[in-house]
Structures are given as structure tokens and as C-alpha cells.
Amino acid sequence: MRIGRILCLLFLGLLSFLGNNSILYAQSKISGKIIAKDTRKPLAGATILCLADNNATSTDSLGNFSINVKAGTHEVQIRAMGYKELRRSFTTEDTSLMIALEHESNTLEAISITHRAKYRNRGNKAVELIDLVVKHKNQNRLKGKDSLSFEQYDKLKFGMVNPKPIFKMGLSELNFFFDNVDTLQYPDKKLLTIFMEESNAKVYNQRNPAKYKKQIYSQKKTEFDKRYINNHNIQSYLNYVFQPIDVYDESIFILNKQFLSPIADNGKHFYKYYIVDTIFNKEGYFIQLAFEPRNTTDLLFKGKLQVSMDGSYAVKQAFLSIDKQANLNWVNQGDLRFHYRKNEEGVMLLDTAHAFISFGTKRGDAVFADRLSVHTDYELPAAIPSGTFQGAPVEILASAEQTPPKRAVDLNPFEQATYSNIEQLNHKGSFKTLLAVGYLIAQGYHNLGKFELGPLEYLYSRNNIEGNRFRIGGRSTQELTDKAYVEAYAAYGTDDQRWKYYVSTAVSLNGKSVVTFPAHYLEATVQNDIMEPGQNLSFLKGDSFFRSIRKNRPTKWFDMQGYQLQHVIEFGNHISLTTGFTHQDRHTVGDLLLINSGNPDELLTQITTNEAHVDLRWAPNEKFYYRNLTRRSIIERYPVFNVKYTKSIDGFWGSSYAYDKLAVAASKRLFLNQLGFMDMKLSGGKIWGTLPYTLLELPNVKQPDDRHTIDFSMMNPMEFAADEYIKFSVFHQMQGFLFNKIPLLKRLNLREIWGANMFYGRMNDKNNPYLSDKVVEFDKNADGEVLTYVLNDKAPYWEGSVGIDNILNCLRVEYVKRLTYEQLPRVDQDRFRVSININF
Structure with a gap:
């Protein structure tokens, strides 16, 4: 009898041991990286949802994620604004996934056609949500904070799209330059970068009294022969027409034009809004809105917004696209992306802003401009050293050109070759002749x-x-x-x-x-x-x-x-x-x-x-x-x-x-x-x-x-x-x-x-x-x-x-x-x- 009881207790103990260990070992994780299929660049803020238990997470600014799941095989849903939803089964043995998402090119057009006839602001839940976003805009925008500081990495590029063989005719010694064509960023475009600038800066902002300071401590850029090209003017012009952007600005200044933001105070008089999705992840509950211009010829955007429903009504992500019918010359494509991340206090901070624009005629693209800004190391509120705001608002330190850039995103092989190619190009006789003729005509x-x-x-x-x-x-x-x-x-x-x-x-x-x-x-x-x-x-x-x-x-x-x-x-x-x-x-x-x-x-x-x-x-x-x-x-x-x-x-x-x-x-x-x-x-x-x-x-x-x-x-x-x-x-x-x-x-x-x-x-x-x-x-x-x-x-x-x-x-x-x-x-x-x- 005693032996039976002992065996029973041993059996129960074994079950208990196995059960506890099954609980311990059942918890595992799936991790990896989400990238864009066409550009091979990381997607920040993508949502990863385990459909079995609704456990969710999102990618960081480099596209990395990790989600805890039970051991075994799981069906996972992956979503990112502007990209097609992906469902796929993974096992807990998958610890370093590389998942590529495709662009979602037709969704907005479908929404526009479906709702165009019956749209109105009154009684529209999407418009009511936009009203709340606008109402809370001042408390969410970074310029509304008492003080803050952050690190900013900027990369600005300008160049040719799909360079034609005509540019090589009679210029065989320049072939090396035209062969450095970027085929990674966009699958349907071959990009030849002519100008590139990178910079690192420490940015300070104060609300009362309003002061701003950007100290550029690292700067690297391509430079052409100074006899013919004023490199400062190229840099100034590109930085003027492609200024730092924020969806919280009333108007987004780009290409010497003002495009009304979809969350502008009077935005609902110019835009149509639709609720298209709800998102749950570890950062909270979000509603995804689509918007389009009421008049496609006005300087407006179409795109999507992801709005936090934690009571702050802050923007988590934004994808803005310039309408092809807008009263704008020479622009065939214009895409702007914003990603915000929540800090420990629940404040949404601008993490990444990216703008890409291609120019040309209706027959095709000719040139492009691309600007990427990544913000890190926020301090909120910030301890701003005395004397910081003295002098010009934007200051380039004397040692900036001698300080190597700290890249928030690695350069691809084509970008890495741009600096050396431009330097080599400046020593070619035929290129000098082209510059001389162009200088005579232009200046x-x-x-x-x-x-x-x-x-x-x-x-x-x-x-x-x-x-x-x-x-x-x-x-x-x-x-x-x-x-x-x-x-x-x-x-x-x-x-x-x-x-x-x-x-x-x-x-x-x-x-x-x-x-x-x-x-x-x-x-x-x-x-x-x-x-x-x-x-x-x-x-x-x-x-x-x-x-x-x-x-x-x-x-x-x-x-x-x-x-x-x-x-x-x-x-x-x-x-x-x-x-x-x-x-x-x-x-x-x-x-x-x-x-x-x-x-x-x-x-x-x-x-x-x-x-x-x-x-x-x-x-x-x-x-x-x-x-x-x-x-x-x-x-x-x-x-x-x-x-x-x-x-x-x-x-x-x-x-x-x-x-x-x-x-x-x-x-x-x-x-x-x-x-x-x-x-x-x-x-x-x-x-x-x-x-x-x-x-x-x-x-x-x-x-x-x-x-x-x-x-x-x-x-x-x-x-x-x-x-x-x-x-x-x-x-x-x-x-x-x-x-x-x-x-x-x-x-x-x-x-x-x-x-x-x-x-x-x-x-x-x-x-x-x-x-x-x-x-x-x-x-x-x-x-x-x-x-x-x-x-x-x-x-x-x-x-x-x-x-x-x-x-x-x-x-x-x-x-x-x-x-x-x-x-x-x-x-x-x-x-x-x-x-x-x-x-x-």
C-alpha cells in the first residue's frame, strides 16, 4: 500500500515536472527582419501578428522583430503601410528570417472608386478621427515640446533615371561611371547617382522662447570641378527644394511648393478620409486611414495614416504620394514616408522620414531626388548646454568634412562607389569639356x-x-x-x-x-x-x-x-x-x-x-x-x-x-x-x-x-x-x-x-x-x-x-x-x- 502511494506520488511528481517543463519549453520565439522586396531596405513599424493567440509586435527602425510564441508551427500575418499583406507559416526553429513585402500599388485607387459617389464629412467616423488628430496635434508634434534634442542622420541623393546609351556615345572613357547603376532601390528604375551628401547633426529645439539649433558635426558629399560647378549652390538648391519634412507641419514644403498635410487644420475641406483597417500589437491599438484629394489637380497627397488609439491620437506611420494629376510639372512619382516610434513615456517620436521623387516627361523618368532622415537618441526634455543657440540656426562645424559619417543605414554597393566615381570622373578630359560647354551656356x-x-x-x-x-x-x-x-x-x-x-x-x-x-x-x-x-x-x-x-x-x-x-x-x-x-x-x-x-x-x-x-x-x-x-x-x-x-x-x-x-x-x-x-x-x-x-x-x-x-x-x-x-x-x-x-x-x-x-x-x-x-x-x-x-x-x-x-x-x-x-x-x-x- 505504501509502495503504491509512493509510486502514485512519483507519477504525479513526474507529471508535474513534465508539465512545468512543458510550460517552460513551450515558450519560444520567432525573429527576423522585414524588408521591401523592391528596394531591399528595412521596413520600420511593420506589424507581425500570430493568428493563433493574437500576440503581436512591430519592427524597429532597422526592420528587426522578435515575437514570443509557443513551440511549434504558427501562421503569422505581416502588414506594413503601403505594402501587400503577407501570411505565412513559421516554426520556432526560424530564428533569423528575411521576409520581403511587395508594394501595394492599387489599394488606394480601389478605395477612391468605391466610395467616391457617397462620400461626405457628416457622420463619417474617419473625419471624426481626423478631427481628434488635429485637436491633439500641438501636443504630439515635436515642436510643441518644451525642449528636446536628438541625433539626425541625413542622406541626400540626386541623379539620373535609366540613363540611355546616348550618354555614352563618343565618351567611352566615361563608361565606368554609367555602369554604376543602382538596381536595388526600385525594381523598375535604374538609378545613377550624380550628387550625394551625408551628414550627422545634433539638433536642439526649445519652445519658450522658440529656438532651434542644428550642429552638423560630420559631412561628406560629392564635389565636381570647382572651375565650372559651384558645389555649394548644388547643395543649397537641393536642400532647399527637399527640406526636412514632418507630417505634423500644416503644409509640407517640397519642390518649392506647399502641399497641404492630410492632418492640416483645414484638411477635411480638401481631403476625403476612409477607415480601412484596425491594428493591434504590443505598442497598442491603431486605426489605419486612407485619404485622397477632393480635387486631384490641387497640391495635395493621397495615401495612408496609422493613428494611435491610446487617447493621444498620435500618428504612428504615414505614407504620402503626390497625385499624378496635381498641378505640378515634370514630376512622375513622389513618395513620402514617415515613421514614428513610442518612447517609454508613450510619446510618438519621429524615427524616419523618407522622400523619393522622379522627374521627367510623360514618356519616362529622367532624373530623381532621394532624401532619407533618421532620428535617434532622443532626449526629452533635453539638457541644452548654455550658448547652444548662439549664431546661425544651422551651423556646420569646422571639423565636419574631416569627420567620417555615422550611418544609421548602411550604403548599398552602388552608393558606396559614388564618391570614388565622381572623383575619377573629374579627371577625365571629355567630362571637363562637357562642363566647360555647359558653363558657357549657363553662366x-x-x-x-x-x-x-x-x-x-x-x-x-x-x-x-x-x-x-x-x-x-x-x-x-x-x-x-x-x-x-x-x-x-x-x-x-x-x-x-x-x-x-x-x-x-x-x-x-x-x-x-x-x-x-x-x-x-x-x-x-x-x-x-x-x-x-x-x-x-x-x-x-x-x-x-x-x-x-x-x-x-x-x-x-x-x-x-x-x-x-x-x-x-x-x-x-x-x-x-x-x-x-x-x-x-x-x-x-x-x-x-x-x-x-x-x-x-x-x-x-x-x-x-x-x-x-x-x-x-x-x-x-x-x-x-x-x-x-x-x-x-x-x-x-x-x-x-x-x-x-x-x-x-x-x-x-x-x-x-x-x-x-x-x-x-x-x-x-x-x-x-x-x-x-x-x-x-x-x-x-x-x-x-x-x-x-x-x-x-x-x-x-x-x-x-x-x-x-x-x-x-x-x-x-x-x-x-x-x-x-x-x-x-x-x-x-x-x-x-x-x-x-x-x-x-x-x-x-x-x-x-x-x-x-x-x-x-x-x-x-x-x-x-x-x-x-x-x-x-x-x-x-x-x-x-x-x-x-x-x-x-x-x-x-x-x-x-x-x-x-x-x-x-x-x-x-x-x-x-x-x-x-x-x-x-x-x-x-x-x-x-x-x-x-x-x-x-
Whole structure:
């Protein structure tokens, strides 16, 4: 009996042992990596669900996953936004799976067709969910946090799609470059990368007061021959049109256009939303939404959103695609992906943002651009070191180019070969020839090594004094030195049979390049040429071939001898200070007559001035393209301000004029979401002193390029003069917002533009030749009609324009009308203006 009990207990103990061990050993796991079948790149945020027990997990930023399951064989469901669902059986013996998902290309189209007729916002659960996403947007977006910091890895690529054999014809020594074609990223595209940039940065953000800082501590990029290619400008342009993006932004800025985000405050007025799926995994419960444009021609997306249902209504994933019918040129494909991951506090943090765009015609792709941003090592809230926000918001450390990149995602073999291939390409003679020809066509200069000749469009022009004008000019290059710069020209007129010249040089004062930002240099200029009254010294003074065939080209001139010395210093916060002295000796030529207002028998034939000036410029967060000393701002949402004070120095070097000038100017671009963008310029000034009107403000005189310049296209040269003035300009590009709503017409992808320019000025009695005998009379034309007018106590001068842009993707037609002072003699009241304007 006792033995039986013992055996029974042993049996029960054995069962208990086996049972407990079965529990221990039944728990196993399946692990692996999820990738895209076409690109072979990891998919972050893919959901892996074991159908037997509804246990789920998701992949990390590198596509890796691990899920606990009972020992044996299990049917597993794998889903990722934008990809086809996959079901497959795995065993617990599978510990290093590599699972590839295919793109889901037709799902959105099917949804659109199925629901198009019966869609409405009222009572739509998808719209109610979007309202909650919008309501919680500020608390979920990273910019809404009190402070944070993270590491950012960026990879930007630009290149050719499916390069054709024609590019190899006669260029056999370049075959090695065209053979480095990436066939991994997209199965239907062969990508040849021409430009690639990688960078690592530490990013800091603070809400109150709002401050942002990005410190780039590692940077590597391809570079072409600096004689022909300004690598900085390529980098600046690509980083401008492919800026860092976030689905939480009201509008996503890409390709110089604003695409309304699907979670914008007013998104439901432009998008349709549908609930298409529910997702459960270890991170929680999510609802997947599909969205599409109400009007496919507007600048909108179609795609999917994955929204967290834990009460935060935060976006977990987003896939956005540019609609092929959007009012956009040259874009055949545009895909944006966002992935957010939840931290330990449950906050969704942007993990990965990826944008891929291919460009071309309807016949096929020609070029592509690709940008990948990976964010890691979040600190929330962040301990931000003191002094971090000083200087420019984006700062490239001096050691960045010497620091190897830390890659969040490995380069594929084709990407790895890009750097060495570009370096090898630069040493090929046939490639140098191609660059030289392209440089001549694009920039108008022919490079000779240490110097270059040009610009091409200034070789010939024509005016009423010189007749046929021939000019040869040039400038030094950085091959000579980057610590100094020289530009010069010589010109000859066949009618006046006289040589003119210009020489300018700048020398660095800080031991650094004279042309790169921030610069510090001393500049000296000498010029002897015929100039419009009111015009300043300049290498490009407007005597190009195209300027000489304008209808309202100048006809009154001074023969001018000028000298200028300037000191220019730029600071890292984009404040610049220019101080200088200018001497100008002007002699009347041709039919320009300056008759003494107190004695009609006396002519003023010479005007000599000495001016000292201080010019303060502030352009917060400015980015620009540059070539030598010429800067061209990349117009973003930040304003630009100028204040310039000029003091005459009379009593020596032949000058007897005593006066002071103050000029202020501001310009800003307003981004208006779906209504496009509007450029506004405002300037004004005052002149103290008794002066001939040619030294006063002449609003339609061509000046050196400046962001504040307003071109009054319907105003004649020297038509108005003032010693107190204000100028205003507005130009609105609506990007097709109205035309997109008109059936049939919207297929043409036309875009609306309108603008207006205003000038108002007053003239003090002592400068008014009708009231003062100490100045000169306004000049007259051959018929005795006065050419210059005063607006004292009269209405401002206005001109307006309306037009259609993007005709055949390249033409702009405007109707320009003079709105005031139409009764003045020898003025055009209106005209049509046709120009070439190529844009996305």
C-alpha cells in the first residue's frame, strides 16, 4: 500500500515536472527582419501578428522583430503601410528570417472608386478621427515640446533615371561611371547617382522662447570641378527644394511648393478620409486611414495614416504620394514616408522620414531626388548646454568634412562607389569639356584657368549714345587665389568712338576666402562709362543685349568717372555692415540738358559728389546662392531688412553739394498654403539738401541686383523724382488654386498670377525747379515735352498686372496696365508681356 502511494506520488511528481517543463519549453520565439522586396531596405513599424493567440509586435527602425510564441508551427500575418499583406507559416526553429513585402500599388485607387459617389464629412467616423488628430496635434508634434534634442542622420541623393546609351556615345572613357547603376532601390528604375551628401547633426529645439539649433558635426558629399560647378549652390538648391519634412507641419514644403498635410487644420475641406483597417500589437491599438484629394489637380497627397488609439491620437506611420494629376510639372512619382516610434513615456517620436521623387516627361523618368532622415537618441526634455543657440540656426562645424559619417543605414554597393566615381570622373578630359560647354551656356563665361571671360550676353548691346556697343570682360577664379578677387571690362561704342572701362578688386581681411560666408574684405572700384542718372557703380550695370531691346530703355546719360572704396564684414547671425566712400564725376552727354532753374541761359554740364555711406543689412536665417562676390537670396519665409545712411563730403575733389540720405527697405515672402505664396517689398527714404533732380530718387533706374528692387515696367526712365518717397510691391503666385476648380481648364495646369507696384514721392520746395532758382529744370524731349514729374499732393503712381503662368509648362503671359497718370505724354497705358518661366 505504501509502495503504491509512493509510486502514485512519483507519477504525479513526474507529471508535474513534465508539465512545468512543458510550460517552460513551450515558450519560444520567432525573429527576423522585414524588408521591401523592391528596394531591399528595412521596413520600420511593420506589424507581425500570430493568428493563433493574437500576440503581436512591430519592427524597429532597422526592420528587426522578435515575437514570443509557443513551440511549434504558427501562421503569422505581416502588414506594413503601403505594402501587400503577407501570411505565412513559421516554426520556432526560424530564428533569423528575411521576409520581403511587395508594394501595394492599387489599394488606394480601389478605395477612391468605391466610395467616391457617397462620400461626405457628416457622420463619417474617419473625419471624426481626423478631427481628434488635429485637436491633439500641438501636443504630439515635436515642436510643441518644451525642449528636446536628438541625433539626425541625413542622406541626400540626386541623379539620373535609366540613363540611355546616348550618354555614352563618343565618351567611352566615361563608361565606368554609367555602369554604376543602382538596381536595388526600385525594381523598375535604374538609378545613377550624380550628387550625394551625408551628414550627422545634433539638433536642439526649445519652445519658450522658440529656438532651434542644428550642429552638423560630420559631412561628406560629392564635389565636381570647382572651375565650372559651384558645389555649394548644388547643395543649397537641393536642400532647399527637399527640406526636412514632418507630417505634423500644416503644409509640407517640397519642390518649392506647399502641399497641404492630410492632418492640416483645414484638411477635411480638401481631403476625403476612409477607415480601412484596425491594428493591434504590443505598442497598442491603431486605426489605419486612407485619404485622397477632393480635387486631384490641387497640391495635395493621397495615401495612408496609422493613428494611435491610446487617447493621444498620435500618428504612428504615414505614407504620402503626390497625385499624378496635381498641378505640378515634370514630376512622375513622389513618395513620402514617415515613421514614428513610442518612447517609454508613450510619446510618438519621429524615427524616419523618407522622400523619393522622379522627374521627367510623360514618356519616362529622367532624373530623381532621394532624401532619407533618421532620428535617434532622443532626449526629452533635453539638457541644452548654455550658448547652444548662439549664431546661425544651422551651423556646420569646422571639423565636419574631416569627420567620417555615422550611418544609421548602411550604403548599398552602388552608393558606396559614388564618391570614388565622381572623383575619377573629374579627371577625365571629355567630362571637363562637357562642363566647360555647359558653363558657357549657363553662366556666360569661358574659363581660362586663373581667369574667365564673359558674360556672354554683355558682348554686344546698343543705345542712342554709343550706337553699337562691344564689350569684353572677365574675372579671376579661385585657381588664382581665394583670398582676393578681380573683375573688369573694356567697352567701345561705334558712334561715340570712345573706350570705357571698369576694374574692381576685393581682398580678404580675415585670412579666409573672400567669397564664402561670412566674408570680411576690402573692395576698391574704378569705373569710366556712360551711366543712367541715379545709377551706382556696377560691373553689370544693365548694358546687356536683352536690356538694350526693351521698349522703355534709357535714353538720357551721364559720362561718369567713379571711384569707390568699401569695407564689408558679415557676421554669423546674418547681419552685415558695409562702410565706404564713393566719388563720382558726371558730365552730361547727348541730349541730356540740365538748365539752371534761375537762369535759362546757363547749363549745368558737370555734377561731382563725394559720399560716405553706412549700410546695415539683416537677413535672419538667410540661405543664398553665390558666385564670387554676387549673392542671390533663396527666398524663404524670413524677411530681409536694409538701412543705409549716406553723408556727402563737400569742399574737396571738386564737390560743392552738401546733403544727407536715409533709405530703409524690407522684403518678405508670405506662404499661404493652398493659395500659393506672395512676395512683398517696401522701401522708403528721405534726402536732405538742395540738389539737382538727377541726385534725387529716380524710381525706375536700374541698380545692382538687390532683393528689394522694384521694377516699374510701365514707368519711363526719369519719369518721376522725389526727395521723400515710398515704394511698395506685391506679387502673388496662386499656383492654380482657381484654375484647378474649372472643369477641362484644370487639365492644362495653368496658374494664376497678379501683382501691383506703387510709388509715391514728394519734393521739397527748394528742390522743385518750378519753385526754386537754385536747381536745374526737368529735361524735355525733342517735342518740348517735360520728361520728369513731381507727385506733391497727388495720387501715387500705380501699375498692376494679371496673368497666366505655366502655359505649356514654360511660358508666362501677363497683361500689365498703368493704373494712374495715363494722360501723361509718351507713356504706354498697357501691354502684354511674354516671358519664359520654367518651374515645378
